[in-house]
Amino acid sequence: MGELITYAENTWCPGCGNFGILKAFQEAVRRLEAEGIGREKLFISSGIGCHGKIADYLKLNGFYSIHGRSMATMEGAKIANPDLKVIAFVGDGDAMGEGIAHMIFAAKRNIDITVIMHDNRVYGLTTGQFTPTSVLGYKGPSTPKGSIEEPLNPLTMMLEAGATFVARGYSAKTDHLADIIAQAIMHDGFSFVDVLQPCVIFFNMYEHYNEVVTPLESVPADRDEAVRLARLEDRLPIGVFYKAEKPEYCRSLYGDWNPVAQRMPLEERRAAVTRLVTP
């Protein structure tokens, strides 16, 4: 599947969890293609950070956006062309820090975009400062004596905001992750995939994750159960935590229309304008 990858030199650190995400995503694309969703329908984006480099590596249409905004960029793309399957790759600093408002509102409005969060619990590319998901006591260059804040839980936060598809994957379990990603993209509404992604340089959690990560056997019965499971720390469940149906934003906004593909002919538009400027 080499042709899904560009010629850009990969500059992730050897062993970085991002490789697993890249692999899983390619696998997910293959599965989608098998289901008839061609890659030309995909539109991807990413924030700035180590995670963001995936936008350089994946040979898919998209927008390498700015720190914390790729989900907003993708909401705009979706609103303009709802036929696209849009995916935002985000970092934990990116999405839970700088861009948390966009995350909450994308979930709230249940817009059909997929957010894949490379959750390494550090600002990787800016040399390891603590992020909103960093553990209490985490020592980074802005918190040399250890972080004094308790982390946010991305899953329960997104559930609280109204997300209709919430899942967690692990970059080292690429097959499982590919499956989740494919499901997330297929889901008709806002999907959030939190990916445990060890950063071998600043917060290497491989050993810990390998020990505690436990796949869910099935989707939990309801949101309360999803929340309970998402809060577990000693046994760290991965899989789909929550999946629900709710009206999708673009359809609620303008029904079965596509702003760029079904543009009103300019003549009609001008006739409409003429009506509005006629006394």
Place this chain on the structure above:
Amino acid sequence: MGELITYAENTWCPGCGNFGILKAFQEAVRRLEAEGIGREKLFISSGIGCHGKIADYLKLNGFYSIHGRSMATMEGAKIANPDLKVIAFVGDGDAMGEGIAHMIFAAKRNIDITVIMHDNRVYGLTTGQFTPTSVLGYKGPSTPKGSIEEPLNPLTMMLEAGATFVARGYSAKTDHLADIIAQAIMHDGFSFVDVLQPCVIFFNMYEHYNEVVTPLESVPADRDEAVRLARLEDRLPIGVFYKAEKPEYCRSLYGDWNPVAQRMPLEERRAAVTRLVTP
């Protein structure tokens, strides 16, 4: 208690719920003074909106800040001078829309500020557009066919973010509200008070609130119970939903120190600098 009020002309609409908040707050100040917390220790702030005008009316030290930022302004004030009791008056558009990131992080870091949200479920001052707390179907000038988004629940959102004091009051029950506000200010950590505030012009909920508002008999046993109660809609509980102890941010940051009141003498500071610039 006239001297708590400035000479500014009050321009709220007759019947607006904001009057109840203004009254309750003055009463809370009186109660705090009775407990030995003088008004000179208070530092207030507000966003922009109808709610924000309270900063013009209250004769207390403070900062009339910008839309969505008053809580950040107040975090800065608290960090600089932790001896102050700082209070941010915010709107629902202000705090759940423009400024939601600051709300979540102020709660997360459990910084000792009090946020009082004038929750009229509309952007009042900009003529009634829908806000993050507006009901599905709400018709405002930006949603003439009705809002297509489900509202956020400010209480559960703040609980999710880690707030250690979460309460709801009703502007028409000023005595009850005054009590909550006094408690919130006394609480050592982040406090959030969601105030049901009818906007008589754009979303007049007096009748409905008068019918369904029900004071809690006691503080719910735990956070889960608080969440359950906070989600009720048919019977709308008011009172303190949650109260917990957790290390306060400023003390975790620098212990028992006060940056502006216990400034290091400039000579010592320069000696320290000299050490750092000596080869």
Place this chain on the structure above:
Amino acid sequence: METKIFTYLVGGKAGEGVKKAGSVAAHLFSGMGRRVFQMDDYQSLIRGGHNFSVVSTAVGDVTSHYEKADLVVALDKRSYQMHKGHVKENGILVYNSNAVRGEAEGIGIPLTKTARRYPNPGMRIGVGAVAVLAAAVGLSKDELKELIEREYRRDLENNVPYAFDVYDLAYPEVGGRFKLEHGDKPRAILSGNQAIALGAAAGGLDAYFAYPMTPASSILHYFAAHADDLKVAVVHPENEIAVINMAIGAASVGARAMLGSSGGGLALMQEAFSMAGMAEVPLVCVLSSRPGPSTGVPTYTDQGDLYFALYQGHGEFPRFVASPGTIEEAFYLTAELLDLVWRFQTPAILVTEKHLSESSMTVEIEPDKARRPDPLMHSGGEYKRYLETEDGISPLLFPPSGQFIRWNSYEHDEAGITTEVPEQIVRMRDKRNRKYETMVEYMRSQHTVNVFGDGGPVIYTYGSTVMSVLEALRAGDIRATVVQPIYLEPFPLWEIERYGDGIVVELSSTGVFARYLREKAGINAKAVIRRYDGRPFDPVELAEQIKEAM
């Protein structure tokens, strides 16, 4: 200083229907074939306070309200006190005698007491102000009825009899006092914000994004109300940062996108504005100014954002900045900017002011004359988003497509892949700079400067102040050459420099436009006529100032 202008001023509390009364008057006049200019002065509050609406009308051109009115109707005491000095010689002052007591000047009519015969008396008295006008200009009761029915539409069973009651009270005092000539034909009345919205629509807009902020909000409201007729996707998201990033995302898949806000909102968008420069995203941003800095004076007007508008965003990148001088120009210019941003793939700022955004006037608009975007599209072969071309413009292509399309906020190579290679950085910066040269070259063939008048001393002005200046020249019967750069960036030096030194008129406290002219064109201001109390110029006063400066 006699003009053929008739001015109607109605003042009262927010919620009393003041603006509506002004608008009804405007429609009455335009229905008579006259031209109309309506300016609404309101405070940042919802009920109470002091609002007023001034409508000036003439058979010929009128591009400003006048501060002094022929007929003043004061609905409350504050209006009475404020506006009793605003009655023209031979004008009439009518006041609500239930609100104003113990005052001698003018004609008292018990507007409130009369309204109490009907429900919601407080919100109805604006209708009374219309009835007074109807009587004063000699409308029959039938004509008044028709006017009320056409313009108010709602609650007619109370509004019409109330209007009749007031008409009967007023007629003996003011009946037929003003004879207004009919003009050639009825014209549409648009506010500046409506013109901007409609111009964008005519120019092919697909999606509008905005977070409410005075004085730009009514663009959002207008689009929301007309989303179905115009087939525009209209989105009001969580904040301004979402607004611009969504708009950029929309543009990146081919949507003609626009956004609007005031200074504070645009200030929040600058990071993404800079991204639009780097990624070469076509985007029109409407900046409707109010007095700043910061929250400032939200419901008033000012031109102090000029430099802010010009230099948004970090780094070097090309952009258009233009400002319409009239409401009609706002229509065409918005469409034109949509064309330009798509032609050159870079962002634009349409800078305007509350005075244009929220004032209304009679216009004659031909939607077919609006420019339509005609971007350069990819025509075959391997696609490269940032293809290095001679003119710096790379063809566009949108998904779905079998090709690789990558937009990038990082510096990049032709395909849009991130680069840190020195030569590559230089090549892309050169490409964008070449694009700027192409823009300048193109603009040389475009209409970038308006010149009014055929001789006389030069007056420089721009934005909505153009309307004030033109009216001042009429009001003061002054011969002058008014030079208005429509485009501020690229600055049309080739047009401007020929006019030499002149008088500068602007709404700012430090004379930013005069400074700009000096810095850009070496033009020295002989005098800088400034106003900066948030209010637009009054043509009569401005005429005096211009005469003095000449």
Place this chain on the structure above:
Amino acid sequence: METKIFTYLVGGKAGEGVKKAGSVAAHLFSGMGRRVFQMDDYQSLIRGGHNFSVVSTAVGDVTSHYEKADLVVALDKRSYQMHKGHVKENGILVYNSNAVRGEAEGIGIPLTKTARRYPNPGMRIGVGAVAVLAAAVGLSKDELKELIEREYRRDLENNVPYAFDVYDLAYPEVGGRFKLEHGDKPRAILSGNQAIALGAAAGGLDAYFAYPMTPASSILHYFAAHADDLKVAVVHPENEIAVINMAIGAASVGARAMLGSSGGGLALMQEAFSMAGMAEVPLVCVLSSRPGPSTGVPTYTDQGDLYFALYQGHGEFPRFVASPGTIEEAFYLTAELLDLVWRFQTPAILVTEKHLSESSMTVEIEPDKARRPDPLMHSGGEYKRYLETEDGISPLLFPPSGQFIRWNSYEHDEAGITTEVPEQIVRMRDKRNRKYETMVEYMRSQHTVNVFGDGGPVIYTYGSTVMSVLEALRAGDIRATVVQPIYLEPFPLWEIERYGDGIVVELSSTGVFARYLREKAGINAKAVIRRYDGRPFDPVELAEQIKEAM
């Protein structure tokens, strides 16, 4: 073109200890009493890629690295290829023979293979580069051991024997090839960002707020590491908007506050920056630039943000914008800006670049010479936050106090209560404009422009490019008058205008500084020497360009 400069260049992958090796070299030289300049070139990645560190040293002044080195140590193949052309005549090229194969030029040493005798070989080879230098400049093994112990501190049981191994391999080839004179005394080595942090501390800073962004992050890191020694509250909040609003809140209760970011971060802060203007909040904002627009090239240097830095925020309000020319100046200027913002209660931008922020050099700093804030405090009577004074400066007062203190982002009256009254709006705008006049008057008595050299053609430059130009003059033995405005706003026209036309040197693609000089002072650039590939000037090349332009 012979200079007494010795240059050491070490290149390799991120993670191999390249920057550290440069820094150890710098300390070795400064320990010899020499002056040092170190420039680190690194990519936006954490491991791999290509980094290099260049250290130039002399007994006399040295204010830039040189692209061509006397001793190049290439730790990997890419460095070898890139830097084999960067060896000065009579210089030496040493490479890691385990990484570079089949190449003839230079001296191969098996740095990796040797490192494999110890744990973590990949991260250790930077120590080898230091050992090669030690051998080349004739250090004894004891001296090398001492150096490694002092500078690396950790893992000495492996680092020292590894260094010895490499020393032994290298000595036969390069031993004592360079004789470096000793200078007068050891000096401290500071990076620009450290100087900014320490200058602020010396100037009385109470609180520093920042969200990480290259190349400003290391100010945050430095403050975080020294929060306890310096007694500064250091906060890294959720985003840049929180940063500036917190800083403003802190200032409003009396804290001397500062923040730092790069263009994208500052872009997000503009709404609040404008609030600082309106509410008259003292605040120093550090803007450390990289090539833009947008994400641009994050770890490189540029001066294309000039106009962005000058015109931040909507509306009209006074501000200071200043840019340090050297690392020492960065120290004093930061303290000075803290003084100025408190004196005049308005925000300031310290604009600098990656090249100053992240380069290091020997400095001699006297903390007692740093200015200290001495704001005008309220001294009695009824307090009014915005008291109208002749010079526009209102006294300050902080809580707790028995008085009413209100800061306001809206236009306001003297007490800080919101106003929409026209006369009041004018008065407050006049007050802030008077304050600006006071600022300008004050700055006329201050040191606002540096002039170097005593005659010869005029060269205009600013910011870190000053260091490049000064070194180029030394390198090229050129006589010139270098004029550097330290302050860009208020622009010190009174100083600048006397110098007339000249050559302009800057790091931008369109010549923004040249344009600024033309617009502000009517100065025409005889030539604009620009570099805009993200790299700072090389003094030798720049000297040639200057000569050509003269």
